[in-house]
Amino acid sequence: MTGMSRRLRWAWLAGGCLVVSCATASAADFEPRQGDVKALVDEVSARGVDRAWLEDAMQQAEYSQEVLDAMSGAAEYHMVWHEYRDIFLDDERVAKGVRFIEQHQDAFERVQREYQVPAEVVAAVLGVETRYGEVKGDHRVLDSLSTLAFHHESRGSFFCGELAAFLEIAHEQGVAPGSLEGSYAGAMGYPQFIPTSYRAYAVDFNDDGARNLWTDPVDAIGSIGNYFAEHRWRGGEAIYQEAEGPATPPSGIDFNTDRKPYASVADLRDAGIEPVGSIAPDVRVIPLALEQADGSVDYRLGLNNFYVITRYNHSYLYAMAVTELAEAIAEQRGEPDGWFEATAFEPEERP
Template sequence: MASAAAQGEEDFDPATHPEVKAMLESLSRQGVSEQELDAAMRAARYRPQVLEAMNHAAERRLRWDEYRDIFIQPERIRQGVAFLDANREALERAERRYGVPPEVVVAILGVETQYGRHKGTHRVLDSLSTLAFHHPTRSGFFRGELAAFLEITLGQGVDPQTLYGSYAGAMGYPQFIPTSYQAYAVDFDGDGLKDLWNDPVDAIGSIANYFSEHGWQRHRPVLVEASGPEALPPDVKFNRTAPPDTTVEALKRVGIEPTAGNLQPQDKVVPLALDFADGHVRYVLGLDNFHVITRYNHSHLYAMAVATLAQRIQTAMDDGV
């Protein structure tokens, strides 16, 4: 594709960009209006700041204590308690249906959008168009997301130019990407809409459904604290987002042991080593539900923030804060 600077007001014009035209032709064969697709892409604009943001995500550059302090704050905990109180019926119904505890669903919303307060300032059409045709390594993935976004909006009679989200094209209360919306969004209040932009009840049901579909284990913990040596054992693979594959027995042989729970020697975990500014390390063992959280965002720091915020919200509820 020609450089964005040269494109000017013709950033993604199907008439001049064959790859855009090919994507739209594929969508039109699926029944989406060719005229509306053409108009949408003519309105899309290249946003270089989106590519810059993709290269500087907090999960890639911060220590655990720095990342933690973004989300684990008294105000966010208080807001989480208030959100849980205000939406208790929907949260308890979601737990009965999907098995996911209220505090975990609320923590996802707390980390993603501060309970709907910050849903994103980037026009989704622009973000996804930029990534779909300019990302150096993942353009194919984002073309799929752009196609899904156009299907969702035009299929529901929504102008794709009007929706805003994250720089990566995530949308609404739970920050679902378009293909996740198609696969996991639910109408949880029975009004005939899967409205993740304005309806916290639909967001609650959709998050719980997402976790259930990715293997959430009802009544099982997310992680277990552990102790370990000052120096990281060199043969242990820490902080992975793959399914648990390291046995408790193997970790004990290198000095890492659970300090809580009743894990058995052959139980498999994800060993985590969380670093702090003073150089010390906190050891944690992620369980199957920890891995499920990383399906929402493929970062061990993200999953730790969600698990920690959920625990703090539950503690505040128990304490009557």
Template sequence: MNGVALAMLDDPLPARLARIAATVLAWLLLTPVPSQAAAPASYAREREAFVHEMAARHGFERAELRALMQGARYRQAIVDAMDRPYEGKSWGAYRALFVTPERIAGGRRFRVEHAALLRQAERTYGVPAEVIVAILGIETNYGATLGQYPVLDALTTLGFAYPRRAAFFRKELEAFLLLAREEAVDPSSARGSYAGALGLPQFIPSSYRAYAVDFDGDGRRDLWHSEADVIASVGAYLAAHGWRRGEPIASPATLHGPLEDGLEVGGKRPLVPSLSVAKLKAAGVEPERALAPNARAALIELDAEEPEYWVVLENFYAITRYNHSNLYALAVYELSRAIAALDR
């Protein structure tokens, strides 16, 4: 035992506690604390210009909006998250994140609990219940994870300090403030994803304004608390982006020999279905499912333990309008089939 420790043992208890407290305080003061990265120099300038634009274009009161915007924080973690999206993973790794026994079980429970609403939405928009449920499962685990970031922080960070996509996120910030005014949402307390996506279906603000529906008839489109609005809004979004009622989504495929020269094969990025199934079959692509010969389709190849080939159709492409990734659409498809297995 060293001399300091021996001396402390000889002290009366109050003096000993005071020495311990002083030692701990000194250690805390001397230990470096990771700091939040500072916003770029242009951040404040861009924020002020945005306030003036919103006042001129949409009639926002400058002082109130300036005070709101000054309460937003630049967050380096949001920029970092944008640079490492889930969709950068392999198909095998991506699938393992989202098509899990827990998410399948959660989807089946959600489908049973909201069966009447899902049937009503399916009749209205033509989108199968299990597809709507699967999207909610992948987006927020059926509402369990709605996002940890203040939406204002996310959209100001990306709109004013992420040059690669600043124009896009600046428009989303504009849409969010308009949405907050239209739907009585408190913009200072709303939370969402690192990209500013909102509610159970994780709509970006412009999509919320364009495609969300008031399915429960209460005069508001509430994607946080109204299961009716949430379920119907997913169906409405897919219907508006080309969903074809009663048609298939995708089929695994095998190749018979080398592919025909010039046949385009998609990877992670979506490919517009532009070839007939008959043409793909003539080129040596054999879907496992029976598909209409004249259906418009595309061939994609994904990296798993072994390369996987899929013939994807127009409903698959509609899902990629929700998230522009073949990995996402295929995870929705596989999760939806596992949820629908409840019926089989």
């Protein structure tokens, strides 16, 4: 996530959580020797993190009502496609994406070889998340995650796991946890990984001995490629297919989900949604109905790679914005139709 107030995202990647219940603390501070905060310190210190360091970190954490307010006002709850698209599909962002690929050409070529993810898709993720590293968030991650872990009504346990992972990362990297900034939901660095994703998927792509998503764009490029590959991106395959259909989306079809492709092309045809181009009737897709500014609806059929993008952010709006930004960057770079097929390389040995 970014710190941009216009785009407040709610859904993030699945990650591990502590067993302890962290949503019940009522105090506005985070006393490291009492209640649920002590349980967190106990758990993380049992994993090898110095206890005194942990207690000092939690004594520095501050409650943030702004974080809780941001979580309740997330854009995906309130926006339709054309509104969301307008935030991210602008000429400046497209041009910056082209330049960013040019500036880091070697890293993007390598991410295509090793992970089979197109350079434009990786760049588009960075473009949507942080404007290619320009807007990484201005909330102290320690404060955001502590507030959400101990004060969010429904997702405290999830964010407790994120706080634990964040503390482990900061300790491992020798960084003061209070010095690190990110989104209101604790997402960090160029790619806005939440801590459990940082721990699971970040890679040292420039081989300097450290995984640094805070300030190193090369590690960020490789880590996004690794994330997609681990979630079964299929090199050389399309992200979606165009379709045509009635003015009003037919009932009985679950549109715009973040589920694995589930609706068969044959069933969609029976409902009046016809793919543009050739696709087998038994192929399963995610049916998308995208509302336009004039009130019309554009239909698309999300394929496996579309679903993979929703693993990064569980929102069809997000996945579609990344896809269209990637297409626009590819067009500006002069890539031919079917540009995504250029990633069908023999993958190198992955780290």
